[in-house]
Amino acid sequence: MSNMKEVRVGSSLWFCKKSDTAFVSKMKNGKSYFVSGTNKDFLSDDYSSIKNGEYFFITSIKTLRDQNYATLITLSREKDKKQFVIRWKDLFHFCTK
Amino acid sequence: MSSKWKLKYVAKYKGRGNCWIKIPFSSPASKVVKKKLLSFKEKGFDIENYVSLCNRKEFYWLRYHKIIGNEDNPFVVYEIRINGSKVDHKANLISIPAKISEKFELLGNTPHKLNLELSDQELLLIQKKKEVEVKKEETNSVKEEVIESLPNLMSYPEGCVSPMVNFRLPGRSDRVLFEDFLLTEGALVEDVI
Numbered sequence: 422m423s424n425m426k427e428v429r430v431g432s433s434l435w436f437c438k439k440s441d442t443a444f445v446s447k448m449k450n451g452k453s454y455f456v457s458g459t460n461k462d463f464l465s466d467d468y469s470s471i472k473n474g475e476y477f478f479i480t481s482i483k484t485l486r487d488q489n490y491a492t493l494i495t496l497s498r499e500k501d502k503k504q505f506v507i508r509w510k511d512l513f514h515f516c517t518k
Numbered sequence: 519m520s521s522k523w524k525l526k527y528v529a530k531y532k533g534r535g536n537c538w539i540k541i542p543f544s545s546p547a548s549k550v551v552k553k554k555l556l557s558f559k560e561k562g563f564d565i566e567n568y569v570s571l572c573n574r575k576e577f578y579w580l581r582y583h584k585i586i587g588n589e590d591n592p593f594v595v596y597e598i599r600i601n602g603s604k605v606d607h608k609a610n611l612i613s614i615p616a617k618i619s620e621k622f623e624l625l626g627n628t629p630h631k632l633n634l635e636l637s638d639q640e641l642l643l644i645q646k647k648k649e650v651e652v653k654k655e656e657t658n659s660v661k662e663e664v665i666e667s668l669p670n671l672m673s674y675p676e677g678c679v680s681p682m683v684n685f686r687l688p689g690r691s692d693r694v695l696f697e698d699f700l701l702t703e704g705a706l707v708e709d710v711i
Contacts, residue, residue, distance in 0.1 A: 460688075
């Protein structure tokens with residue numbers, strides 16, 4: 422069983438994978454989303470890559486009943502103070518201290 | 519009359535950044551420069567700033583101007599740029615026998631690039647800036663090391679996933695799920711896909 426830790430709104434996270442293997446992309450609805458390297462085909466023209474060690478913190482955690490209880494987290498990026506949405510399963514790109 | 523004899527003396531000063539020479543205070547030639555500076559002062563030139571900057575480094579810096587004299591008795595003329603290295607100083611010249619000037623070391627760059635003409639305050643600011651940049655680099659590199667050596671702690675919202683499930687990064691099969699997710703969010707224009 423893997424190590425686990427509870428996170429909440431306000432928790433700090435650091436991107437712990439290789440630099441430039443994940444991105445934050447602003448989509449057509451005006452919102453920004455975390456896009457992993459596997460899904461980089463979905464990147465829009467407006468995106469930036471995430472560097473190893475970059476700092477983020479959680480600004481919201483939502484569970485969507487009408488999306489089969491999908492959990493969406495909003496992170497704020499220290500670099501530019503911008504927020505983006507990330508699926509819970511993509512949180513494995515990050516680690517806590 | 520041919521001036522080809524000058525070429526061998528000029529050669530030293532050719533090339534980018536080779537116009538400047540330095541004369542350390544310990545060198546006998548520095549007395550000649552000092553005497554010349556005093557003569558400028560008597561003529562009404564302000565030499566204070568240049569002298570105080572040279573005192574800081576304990577050498578004078580002069581700029582090559584031209585070769586004069588003749589083949590048997592050549593001299594190298596330098597400008598002593600007392601009002602800043604970027605300005606011509608044709609009124610502040612000093613002639614030094616070529617035999618002596620052969621031994622002068624090149625400055626290696628312009629006084630401006632070497633920060634020789636900055637005030638103490640300006641130098642201090644530059645030093646402080648460098649220290650901050652070094653500290654930043656050290657912090658970033660340390661942070662990167664720390665991140666890579668941390669155990670792969672996973673985080674998940676409470677109650678959403680069974681703690682017995684082994685987690686992995688989403689693989690290729692996630693593409694379809696991610697596409698659905700973006701469509702549900704209205705983040706894509708459907709007909710593009």
